[in-house]
Amino acid sequence: MIFVQHRARIILTVQTKRPVDEIQLMIQVSQGDLAKLGILYERYKQSLFGYFYRVTCGDHAFSEDMVHQVFVRVLKYRSSFKGTGSFAKWVFHIAHHIAVDYSKSFRHYAGPDSLAIKPSGEPDPYKSLEQQEKIILLNRALSRLKEDDREAVTLAKIQGLKYQDIAAILDTTEGAVRVKIHRALIELKKIYSHLEST
Amino acid sequence: MENTDPKRKEIEEAERLLDQTPIPELTESLDRKFYDFLDAAITTRDQFPQRSRTALYWYAVAAGIALFVMGWLGGSVLSTRNKSSVEITGLSGEVRDLRESLALTMIQQPLPGKRIQAINMLADMKNPDDKIYATLLSTLNHDPNDNVRLVALEALAKHVENDQVMAGMVEAIGQQQTSPVVLLRLTELMALLGEKRALPMLKSILEKPDLNYNIKTQIYETVQGLS
Numbered sequence: 488m489i490f491v492q493h494r495a496r497i498i499l500t501v502q503t504k505r506p507v508d509e510i511q512l513m514i515q516v517s518q519g520d521l522a523k524l525g526i527l528y529e530r531y532k533q534s535l536f537g538y539f540y541r542v543t544c545g546d547h548a549f550s551e552d553m554v555h556q557v558f559v560r561v562l563k564y565r566s567s568f569k570g571t572g573s574f575a576k577w578v579f580h581i582a583h584h585i586a587v588d589y590s591k592s593f594r595h596y597a598g599p600d601s602l603a604i605k606p607s608g609e610p611d612p613y614k615s616l617e618q619q620e621k622i623i624l625l626n627r628a629l630s631r632l633k634e635d636d637r638e639a640v641t642l643a644k645i646q647g648l649k650y651q652d653i654a655a656i657l658d659t660t661e662g663a664v665r666v667k668i669h670r671a672l673i674e675l676k677k678i679y680s681h682l683e684s685t
Numbered sequence: 686m687e688n689t690d691p692k693r694k695e696i697e698e699a700e701r702l703l704d705q706t707p708i709p710e711l712t713e714s715l716d717r718k719f720y721d722f723l724d725a726a727i728t729t730r731d732q733f734p735q736r737s738r739t740a741l742y743w744y745a746v747a748a749g750i751a752l753f754v755m756g757w758l759g760g761s762v763l764s765t766r767n768k769s770s771v772e773i774t775g776l777s778g779e780v781r782d783l784r785e786s787l788a789l790t791m792i793q794q795p796l797p798g799k800r801i802q803a804i805n806m807l808a809d810m811k812n813p814d815d816k817i818y819a820t821l822l823s824t825l826n827h828d829p830n831d832n833v834r835l836v837a838l839e840a841l842a843k844h845v846e847n848d849q850v851m852a853g854m855v856e857a858i859g860q861q862q863t864s865p866v867v868l869l870r871l872t873e874l875m876a877l878l879g880e881k882r883a884l885p886m887l888k889s890i891l892e893k894p895d896l897n898y899n900i901k902t903q904i905y906e907t908v909q910g911l912s
Contacts, residue, residue, distance in 0.1 A: 536708065543899075555719055562726055676699040
């Protein structure tokens with residue numbers, strides 16, 4: 488089965504050849520060695536999912552769908568990768584555009600509180616009730632932040648992304664990003680504490 | 686020394702909150718979807734190696750010129766023989782049938798890329814017949830790949846004035862619960878077209894307990910709008 492063969496090969500490569508330079512990998516993809524995309528996918532799928540999961544305030548199905556869309560675009564626009572910046576910055580720039588499209592789709596009908604409610608019936612990977620409540624509260628608090636603030640704090644938590652990269656992704660300056668993230672974190676804490684006490 | 690700045694403390698607490706609140710694991714279906722997609726891309730690439738873009742462009746130009754010359758020659762031959770325009774129409778009909786057969790064969794291919802190509806060929810045909818509509822509807826309902834189903838839906842959306850298409854799209858709502866994107870797009874189309882026939886199907890979906898919350902919200906809004 489092709490799926491199994493590719494996957495096994497990719498996982499093996501990740502395990503035996505670390506650390507492989509991501510810029511080089513992406514350049515190889517852009518030059519036609521498409522199988523290398525599997526290595527980048529394995530490295531980035533969880534952090535991209537985490538980004539979308541936070542940005543959508545806990546929408547699991549959409550977040551997975553958007554991770555797939557990111558790699559569809561990576562392949563589509565592979566020739567535009569010049570290797571001048573990190574792969575992380577480039578891939579999250581793509582993710583940002585996908586998140587903006589998502590946001591446009593839902594702006595007209597999803598209220599801030601409604602987004603935070605967990606879809607019923609979804610299998611829950613967490614055992615602790617306290618942890619579940621924490622997730623719901625955090626999602627609710629995130630949903631009350633402004634969209635760009637929510638995205639900024641989420642990007643700030645992604646390993647490998649510097650303020651400079653986040654500024655480039657959000658098309659602003661490094662100083663502005665730093666201020667935005669700090670303000671958003673204070674606001675997030677304030678909202679969370681308020682929700683916790685009510 | 687402990688930091689006493691209250692703002693600094695709030696920032697640290699918010700950061701801790703984000704760090705300590707876990708994010709769920711990905712499901713295996715994402716891996717399967719990605720590797721299917723990658724396999725399709727690799728296979729397609731192997732069939733059209735490196736020079737693909739430039740070469741394909743020139744092939745297309747050459748094919749265009751060849752078609753033009755053939756058309757011109759065909760036209761000259763027909764006119765010198767005083768053939769009627771009915772024969773020319775017959776010829777273009779045969780070309781169309783050939784394209785249609787090719788697309789209908791391609792849509793059976795295992796590679797999603799090929800199937801998308803086939804759908805695009807069908808979508809480009811002028812005055813599509815019932816067979817084309819039925820093929821696109823069947824793809825929308827049964828294709829295992831979300832992207833293929835989405836492309837089929839976009840192709841069908843150009844023919845909503847056709848009753849068979851509209852009725853088929855309404856029925857398809859019930860088949861799309863494995864793909865939030867396709868279901869969302871279908872619901873959007875129903876709202877946009879004011880299609881009241883979709884109401885029973887949308888209402889029945891609303892009753893499903895495991896429906897994605899955001900989809901549920903959109904369906905609810907659409908039901909409200911259509912009622």
